[in-house]
Amino acid sequence: MKRLLLVALGIALLLVLASTLPAAAYGGESSATMSCTDNTSTMTRTVIVTITWHAVKEGVNEADAQAWGGSPTVLLGSDTVSISPPQAKGSVSMTFSFNDTTPFGNVQWQLYYGGHIAPIQAGQLDAANFPGCPYP
Secondary structure, three states, X not given: OHHHHHHHHHHHHHHHHHHHHHHHOXXXXXXXXXXXXXXXXXXXXXXXXXXXXXXXXXXXXXXXEEXXXXXXXXXXXXXXXXXXXXXXXXXXXXXXXXXXXXXXXXXXXEEEOOOOOOOOEEEEEEHHHOOOOOOO
16 A cells, blocks of 8 residues: 555656646747726626746747635636747736625636647636726
8 A cells, every 4th residue: 555655656746747847948028017907887806817938938829817716616717828839038918707795715727738748837826916807
């Protein structure tokens, strides 16, 4: 039983290294920001997320983001943008709309290249840090 546990831990460590090493090899820098507006007549919150990157080796060919909120946490919206050909520098925007009575917590975003499993850049935006975004 102890041997099985050690093998499982070893495999888990190898998987972590396999997913992070290729991502680190792409270098570059990225950042994201968001803005929120509330339409009280339709009870809708609109969130615009903009992701910017530069100096990413091999370029970025896909960006995605997910808006999360509620308790328990639920997916409020998600979007994926394809970028062709891959760009070493660029920016994309994504828009999410959801019920403004649902607590909005954060947006997680990722940048990808090719068929890689791990994102080459990623981050999280906390709604509490952006005017008009926190609930209520």
